[in-house]
Amino acid sequence: MLEVTGVASGYGETQVLHGLSLEAWAGRVLAILGRNGAGKSTTLKTIMGLLPLKSGQIMFDGKPIPARPFDVAKSGIAYVPETRDIFPSLSVRENLEITERRFGGDTPDWTLERVLDLFPRLGERMNNGGTQLSGGEQQMLAIARALLMNPRLLILDEPTEGLAPIIVKMIHDKLQELKSDGLSMIIVEQNFGFATSLADDVVVVGKGQVVWTGSAEEIKCDEHAQHTWLGV
Numbered sequence: 001m002l003e004v005t006g007v008a009s010g011y012g013e014t015q016v017l018h019g020l021s022l023e024a025w026a027g028r029v030l031a032i033l034g035r036n037g038a039g040k041s042t043t044l045k046t047i048m049g050l051l052p053l054k055s056g057q058i059m060f061d062g063k064p065i066p067a068r069p070f071d072v073a074k075s076g077i078a079y080v081p082e083t084r085d086i087f088p089s090l091s092v093r094e095n096l097e098i099t100e101r102r103f104g105g106d107t108p109d110w111t112l113e114r115v116l117d118l119f120p121r122l123g124e125r126m127n128n129g130g131t132q133l134s135g136g137e138q139q140m141l142a143i144a145r146a147l148l149m150n151p152r153l154l155i156l157d158e159p160t161e162g163l164a165p166i167i168v169k170m171i172h173d174k175l176q177e178l179k180s181d182g183l184s185m186i187i188v189e190q191n192f193g194f195a196t197s198l199a200d201d202v203v204v205v206g207k208g209q210v211v212w213t214g215s216a217e218e219i220k221c222d223e224h225a226q227h228t229w230l231g232v
C-alpha cells in the first residue's frame with residue numbers, strides 16, 4: 001500500500017536519509033525500529049510531506065504521494081507525531097470537532113461517538129483544555145483525532161514515549177483493537193516489546209538506511225540483530 005524507494009531527505013543541507021526503502025502492506029502493522037538519531041522520525045516526516053523529498057519516490061496505493069501535508073492527509077494517511085500536536089488552547093471537544101468537520105465527509109467510518117467508545121476517558125474530559133490533560137490523555141486525543149481523519153493508513157511516532165506502564169498497556173490494547181479491525185499502521189517505537197507484539201513486519205533503520213527487514217517473530221528470535229542494530 002505504501003512503497004518508499006531510494007529516498008533521500010533531511011533538514012536543509014543536512015542529509016539524514018540516504019536511499020531508504022521500505023514497504024507497508026494493507027491490513028498489516030509495520031514497526032520501524034532503530035537507535036536514537038537513526039532517521040525514523042525523519043522517514044515519517046518525509047512520507048507526510050513535512051520534509052522535502054530530495055530523491056527517490058513514495059507511492060501510496062500505486063500513485064505518487066502528494067507533496068503537501070494536507071493533501072497527504074486527504075489521500076488517507078493520518079499521522080500522530082511524537083509531539084502529539086494537540087491544540088492547547090482548545091478543549092478536547094473542539095480538538096475533535098475541528099477534525100471531524102474537516103475530514104468527516106458524508107459517510108465517515110469514524111465519528112465522534114465511535115472515538116469516544118474507543119477512548120471513554122476522553123468523554124469524561126470533553127470540556128478540559130488540551131494542556132490540562134495527562135500525557136496518556138493527550139496521546140488518546142492525538143490518536144482519536146487521527147482516526148477522525150478516516151485514514152486507510154495510520155502512522156504513529158513513538159506512541160508510548162513518556163507514558164506510565166499502565167497507560168502503555170492501554171494504548172497497546174487500543175492499537176491491537178484497531179489492528180483487529182483491519183486498520184493498516186506504521187509505528188515508530190523505542191519500546192521493543194510494545195512494537196514487536198503489535199507488528200507483523202519490522203524494518204530497522206540505521207544511519208538513514210534500512211539495515212534489517214523481516215517479521216516481528218524473526219526479530220524477536222534474532223539476538224544478533226537486536227544487539228547490532230538496537231542495542232537491546
Ligand SMILES: Nc1ncnc2c1ncn2[C@@H]1O[C@H](COP(=O)(O)OP(=O)(O)OP(=O)(O)O)[C@@H](O)[C@H]1O
Nearest residue numbers: 011014016034035036037038039040041042043190
Ligand atoms: N530539525 C532538525 N534539524 C536538523 N537535524 C535534525 C532535525 N531533527 C532531527 N535531526 C537529525 O536527524 C537525524 C535523525 O533524526 P530522527 O529524529 O529522524 O531520528 P530517530 O531515529 O527518529 O531517533 P529518535 O528516537 O531520537 O527520535 C539525527 O542526527 C538528528 O540530529
